[in-house]
Amino acid sequence: MKILAIDTSNDTLGISLVNEEKVIGEYITNIKKNHSVRVMPAIERLMVDCEMKPADLEKIVVAKGPGSYTGVRIGVTIAKTLAMSLGIPLVGVSSLAVLAATPRYFNGYISPLFDARRGLIYTGLYRFVDGALEMVKEDRNILATEWAEQLHELEEPVLFIGNDVKIHESTFQSKLEDRAIFSKIGEHNPRPGELGLLGMELPGEDIHTFTPNYIRLVEAEAKWLEKQGRTK
Template sequence: MKILAIDTSNDVLGIGLVDETKVIGEYITNLKKNHSIRVMPAIERLLADCETKPSELDKIVVAGGPGSYTGVRIGVTIAKTMAWSLGIPLSSVSSLAVLAASGRYFPGVISPLFDARRGLIYTGLYRVEGQDPVMIKEDQNIPAVEWAEILRETGESVLFVGNDIGIHSETFRSTLGEKAHFVTVGGFNPRPGELGLLGINRPEENIHAFTPNYIRLVEAEAKWLERQGKRTND
């Protein structure tokens, strides 16, 4: 069984090819460049290097969010299109769960995070059981200072994972003290191979109905709903 994994949910562009026993190949970059024009060439290159034809794929797994609205949308759209055109299943994995998997040997809990600007973060709380990250607190969009207090109340040591941990590290250090731990640079990037392995046994999505998990509304949608509410109350 060959699985193609696609992650464009943030600056990291990750394409992976896995089977049940190994990561066959990965393509990873961490660049602020347009994923929409880079992802298909990356998929084609990886499949060619791994001597795999699209018709030999058995499943597509995509990082379904949260993250960059545009990035998540690009990855999900391509994954849905490929799965539909090839007639194969599509599964989704939380973008944060993929990050959490890199902390599987940490003895405490894991808080993967992406910066969401204005003091907010996308995060969740995970513990790795066996080989898979298990969600303890659901993925959410929350102020970093509020999240730090929630983590302090757990009383556990916390490993923070992701490229954006430096933005909020002082907030967590000041609140958690010695219980705050931070992954080293080598563990910042989500691995597309990890995404593929996590998605092997995930349930199949309805390709036409599946939508990204943005967690919060995009700014334009929020402003539109706010205007509608004001008109209703006028």
Template sequence: MRILAIDTSNDVLGVGLVDETKVIGEYITNLKKNHSIRVMPAIERLLADCETNPSELDKIVVAGGPGSYTGVRIGVTIAKTMAWSLGIPLSNVSSLAVLAASGRYFPGLVSPLFDARRGLIYTGLYRVQGHEPVVLKEDCNIPAAQWAEILKETNEPILFIGNDINIHSETFSSVLEEKAHFAAAGEFNPRPGELGLLGISRPEENIHTFTPNYIRLVEAEAKWLERQGKMTND
């Protein structure tokens, strides 16, 4: 069984090829560049280097959000298109769960996060059991200061992980003190190979109805709905 994993949900672009026992190949960059023109060449190069024809793929796994609105949409659209055209299953894994998996050796809880601007973060709380990130608090979009106060109620050390932890580390350290731990830079990038392995056991999505998990409306949509509400109330 060969599985192609695709993650464009944030600045990190990752594609991976796995089977049930190993990561066959990975391509990862952490650059603020246009994923829409880079992801297909990355997939083509990975498959060519791994001597795998698209027709040999058995499943597509995509990081379905949360994260960058545009980034998540690009990855999901490509994953759906490939799965449909190849006639193979599509599975979805939380972008935060993929990141949390990198903290499997930490003796405590894991809080993966992506910055959502204006003091907000995308995050969740996980305990990694074996290779599986188990959700303790669902993925959410929340002010970092509020999240720190929620985590203060836990009685375990917490590992914060992700490329944006430096933006919010002072907030977490001031509230959580010695309970706050921060991953090393080598663990910041979500691994597409990890995504593929997690996706093996995930249920199949309906290709036609599956949509990304944006968690919140993008700003343009929120403003549009706000205007509509005002017009209705006038």
């Protein structure tokens, strides 16, 4: 099965082509540039380099969030458009799960995270069991200090992974001490190849009703709803 995977959910832009045997090709950048004008050229370039045509694709896999509101929306919109126009299945995978899939040989819990500002993070808890990634705690939007308290109760090593880990490193270090392990710089970027592999065996979703997983309302929407509530 030939799969195109798309991740624009954060600063990292990732595109990959995978099948059951290998990651055929990957494109990754980690720069703050507009994904909306870069993602389609990246897809086209990768497909040309890998000598594939759109008609060769059999599934689209997209990182569905959490992450940047705009970034998630861009990736999901493009993935839905491609899946619909090509008449192939669409699958969404947690953006956090994609991060957690990289350190597959870590013997312990894995906490992928994205910064959500004001002391908040997007995170979840994962681990590998018999070679397969499993979710231990669902993805959430939570204060880093509160998350550190919850992880402290587990009494096991926790690997923190992601480009925003450095922002909250001291919080986890002070609470978990030597049980807090931090990923190396080469592991921070979510790998689009892992995204494609995670979505390979998942069933296709209804394209028309498929929506991103923002976890929380964007700030402007939350303020608008709060204002409406006060008005009523």
